[in-house]
Amino acid sequence: MSFYYSVASGSSGNCAVWQSGETSVLIDLGVSVRALNQALHRIDMEIPNLSAVLLTHEHTDHIKGLATFVKKYELPVYATFGTGAAILQKLPQAKKNFRLFAGGETFFVDGLRVQSMPISHDAAEPVAYRIDGGGHQLGYVTDTGFLSDEVQQTICGCDTVVLESNHDVDMLRHGPYPFYLQQRIRGKLGHLSNEACADGALKAVKNGAKRLVLAHLSDKNNNPLAALRCTQRALRGADCEVYVAPRGAMEQPIPLTEEGAPCCMFG
Ligand SMILES: [Zn+2]
Numbered sequence: 558m559s560f561y562y563s564v565a566s567g568s569s570g571n572c573a574v575w576q577s578g579e580t581s582v583l584i585d586l587g588v589s590v591r592a593l594n595q596a597l598h599r600i601d602m603e604i605p606n607l608s609a610v611l612l613t614h615e616h617t618d619h620i621k622g623l624a625t626f627v628k629k630y631e632l633p634v635y636a637t638f639g640t641g642a643a644i645l646q647k648l649p650q651a652k653k654n655f656r657l658f659a660g661g662e663t664f665f666v667d668g669l670r671v672q673s674m675p676i677s678h679d680a681a682e683p684v685a686y687r688i689d690g691g692g693h694q695l696g697y698v699t700d701t702g703f704l705s706d707e708v709q710q711t712i713c714g715c716d717t718v719v720l721e722s723n724h725d726v727d728m729l730r731h732g733p734y735p736f737y738l739q740q741r742i743r744g745k746l747g748h749l750s751n752e753a754c755a756d757g758a759l760k761a762v763k764n765g766a767k768r769l770v771l772a773h774l775s776d777k778n779n780n781p782l783a784a785l786r787c788t789q790r791a792l793r794g795a796d797c798e799v800y801v802a803p804r805g806a807m808e809q810p811i812p813l814t815e816e817g818a819p820c821c822m823f824g
């Protein structure tokens with residue numbers, strides 16, 4: 558079965574499983590290995606069933622479990638040169654697992670073709686991913702201050718798109734964060750608002766997305782209903798399933814039922 562399964566999503570931790578055809582990969586490792594094992598257990602998986610871990614960037618909410626992981630497992634961990642260097646400063650023992658690449662490069666992990674895309678975030682060399690293989694296509698874009706044309710074109714034709722819907726602009730403005738932090742979050746190197754997500758979601762759906770997962774919601778400056786409503790309003794009843802990734806592990810995976818429609822009408 559092919560599926561997307563969110564293990565954790567939000568500022569306290571991010572981690573997801575993508576299984577397409579015979580190959581499964583983990584995207585980010587922002588939970589403890591114990592929590593990862595528990596979540597995988599729910600979907601009858603174990604860490605050795607995974608082919609690799611793909612990291613987006615070095616922020617703690619994306620690599621929290623990495624130190625324990627590299628101690629226990631030999632699985633390859635893909636990261637950009639910049640992300641790898643930032644992590645190795647604090648965690649040199651990760652070197653044996655690392656497969657480093659330049660942001661923008663494409664590589665293969667078993668049955669999957671993985672295309673990385675540079676994004677705009679206050680990290681060393683952050684990336685988003687497009688993963689093709691097994692009859693499905695995933696676009697995975699979180700932790701970016703804006704959606705560039707390059708990213709939107711690259712995820713064109715993906716049947717499943719995970720998009721950051723980090724904050725509601727008004728909740729951020731009136732919320733508990735100090736001004737400098739608000740500036741960081743809504744800046745070019747910060748995070749996507751619900752509105753920016755909705756805009757990207759509409760383009761993704763016009764370009765073939767059948768499933769959208771809203772991800773990396775702030776617990777202080779957003780709530781699932783506000784994020785969902787904002788994107789659904791933009792989609793105006795388009796034929797697309799919309800999910801909100803919970804902070805903890807999903808009850809069950811999102812099955813990839815239909816073959817993706819590889820149409821591309823970007824614009
Ligand atoms: Zn980040």
Ligand SMILES: [Zn+2]
Pocket residue numbers: 567568571616618619700773
């Ligand atoms: Zn993050």
